[in-house]
Amino acid sequence: MVKGWLAADHAPVERMVPVARRNLFAEKGRFAMSVAGLAFAVLLILIVVSLYRGWSRTGSVYEKLPGDVWLAQAGTIDPFHSTSLLPSGEQAQLERVPGVLAVLPVYARHLAISTRKGRRLDVYALAIEPPRAFAIPADARTFLPPRGRVVVDRVLAGEAGVGVGDRLDVLGRTLTVAALTSGGNKIIQFAFFNAADGKALLGEPGQVSYYLLATKPGADLTTVGRAAAAAVPNSEPHTSAEFANAFSALVSAGFLSVVGVLVGIGFVVGGAVIALTTYTATVEKARDYGVLKAIGAQGGFVYRIVVRQSLIVGLAGSLVGILAAAVAADLIARWVPEFVTDLRGLDVCAVFGGALLMSIVASFVPVHRLNRIDPAIVFRA
Amino acid sequence: MTPPLLRVEKLTKVFGAGRTQVTAVDSVDLASDRGEITLVMGPSGSGKTTLLTMIGCLLRPTSGRVEIDGLDITALPAREQPRVRRTLVGFVFQTFNLLDTLTAEENVEVALNIAGIKGAPAAARARALLEAAGLAGRLDFPAAGLSAGERQRVAIARALANDPPLVLADEPTANLDSTHGRETMELLRELAKGRRCGAVVVSHDERLRAIADRVVWLEDGRVTHAEEAQAAAPVRRSAARGGSFGSV
Numbered sequence: 001m002v003k004g005w006l007a008a009d010h011a012p013v014e015r016m017v018p019v020a021r022r023n024l025f026a027e028k029g030r031f032a033m034s035v036a037g038l039a040f041a042v043l044l045i046l047i048v049v050s051l052y053r054g055w056s057r058t059g060s061v062y063e064k065l066p067g068d069v070w071l072a073q074a075g076t077i078d079p080f081h082s083t084s085l086l087p088s089g090e091q092a093q094l095e096r097v098p099g100v101l102a103v104l105p106v107y108a109r110h111l112a113i114s115t116r117k118g119r120r121l122d123v124y125a126l127a128i129e130p131p132r133a134f135a136i137p138a139d140a141r142t143f144l145p146p147r148g149r150v151v152v153d154r155v156l157a158g159e160a161g162v163g164v165g166d167r168l169d170v171l172g173r174t175l176t177v178a179a180l181t182s183g184g185n186k187i188i189q190f191a192f193f194n195a196a197d198g199k200a201l202l203g204e205p206g207q208v209s210y211y212l213l214a215t216k217p218g219a220d221l222t223t224v225g226r227a228a229a230a231a232v233p234n235s236e237p238h239t240s241a242e243f244a245n246a247f248s249a250l251v252s253a254g255f256l257s258v259v260g261v262l263v264g265i266g267f268v269v270g271g272a273v274i275a276l277t278t279y280t281a282t283v284e285k286a287r288d289y290g291v292l293k294a295i296g297a298q299g300g301f302v303y304r305i306v307v308r309q310s311l312i313v314g315l316a317g318s319l320v321g322i323l324a325a326a327v328a329a330d331l332i333a334r335w336v337p338e339f340v341t342d343l344r345g346l347d348v349c350a351v352f353g354g355a356l357l358m359s360i361v362a363s364f365v366p367v368h369r370l371n372r373i374d375p376a377i378v379f380r381a
Numbered sequence: 382m383t384p385p386l387l388r389v390e391k392l393t394k395v396f397g398a399g400r401t402q403v404t405a406v407d408s409v410d411l412a413s414d415r416g417e418i419t420l421v422m423g424p425s426g427s428g429k430t431t432l433l434t435m436i437g438c439l440l441r442p443t444s445g446r447v448e449i450d451g452l453d454i455t456a457l458p459a460r461e462q463p464r465v466r467r468t469l470v471g472f473v474f475q476t477f478n479l480l481d482t483l484t485a486e487e488n489v490e491v492a493l494n495i496a497g498i499k500g501a502p503a504a505a506r507a508r509a510l511l512e513a514a515g516l517a518g519r520l521d522f523p524a525a526g527l528s529a530g531e532r533q534r535v536a537i538a539r540a541l542a543n544d545p546p547l548v549l550a551d552e553p554t555a556n557l558d559s560t561h562g563r564e565t566m567e568l569l570r571e572l573a574k575g576r577r578c579g580a581v582v583v584s585h586d587e588r589l590r591a592i593a594d595r596v597v598w599l600e601d602g603r604v605t606h607a608e609e610a611q612a613a614a615p616v617r618r619s620a621a622r623g624g625s626f627g628s629v
Binding site for chain 2: 014015016019022025026287288292293294295296297298301376378379
């Protein structure tokens, strides 16, 4: 008889009664509010992260320019914090450095461009002077406009209220907008001039800002950079990737901690929403859990119901939040281009995983309450 | 000699200590076998429900022992008690205690899930039990939408889901009108006689004497007298309900 009793449990087969789902959907209003609360938290987290990513990639425009190594004045931190001045006329010397294909003098500086409404925009302007024999890569040609033309990023175009074919006044010269590029943001915008215009607008007589070195295929950038720096007194090399990362580092230094705090707050708020919902639902259904315990449910069976409830809210809230973030990022890109967003799949996956983890953690909140439910509650009328 | 299905020996429960100490159940002896219905009667506060709670492995006695099907459940560790409740005992409550967010079928199925039976076999058994309880047309009804009589029938089907040898019923007719009370009595009688279950029924309802094989009178936690019924009176079968638990 005792053996029979011990053998009375059966092997698991398949579907079970969806108690968690039924409990949640029985209170549709509360379920919708919980999902909305978590979705809002996920939306905020993703928008903050995508803004951070978007701003961080601002410097990537440097990797699109026709060269790999930048020779700058010694002590140059990055293009945005330092002014670099090198003697002009060093091209022939640099062209003799092994691994160098072409040498492109660059004229660059921050300057103010006035908008039609009288606003002065802080623009980082560059003019690159390619040698005549140099075949400019197709994707870099955009940044080398003909004389009298200027290429600006979309944020600058939006701020200045100009489009392709419009005229832009720069330090007394009127230039026609030849093309729009990506890369600008609320902090900094880029303008690319023809070398002749650049010399006049940006250059100091007898000096250039940088030498941009196009290297031969397979050349070691570090070796080329060192040799080039040895050829020009008081200079130091930086790769395009280093300059590109400089803005990313600038954004990280200024905003990463803020982003971290905002993301943390987002997760705490999301977790609190799930924990509160799960706890309230557990308290309200205490008698039901008592009934389940009374008819033989182990703690694990009851706890799984609570975890499932929590996960359903987490899953639904995350998916709605991700969808809302994708829509919001798209709308921001259209309506407020200076807030550059970059919603990356990996970030979405991380936030999704984080939200699900948060759901599981939040389901621990009512565990103590669940454990305290006395199954004998079923005999109380 | 085969031991009785249920044997209760010197069962005692004391609550509190010192001046607030209360002996709710005091040295109760009881025995019941398969196919028998034991009716425990007594005034409010006499310890009936406490006795039932201890037999149902929901409350540890202060002393004494309870054996079900030869197993001393009072000696089991706490982690084994849920297993007793899902395999050896079926509960029928005064307030039905159905899960209102589930359908009638799901309320029975969840008891099977707890015992590890899932999917189609669980659904099929739940349907068969509810059909036997005359609720074939109410399978997908939310529990909250059923009448009191229907709810109690679902509760009885749930109690039988895992085919327990013993059914414990606490005031099963108290919240029912006379018609539904009679139906419930009929079901209890069927499960005792048809399925050869033992049943311990706690009630104030004198009508239940009609189906009891033994009546035990409890007062101040003590059995004051017990009587064997001469012959259980036949219960008029409800025309509204078909089927029988005996075959499920």
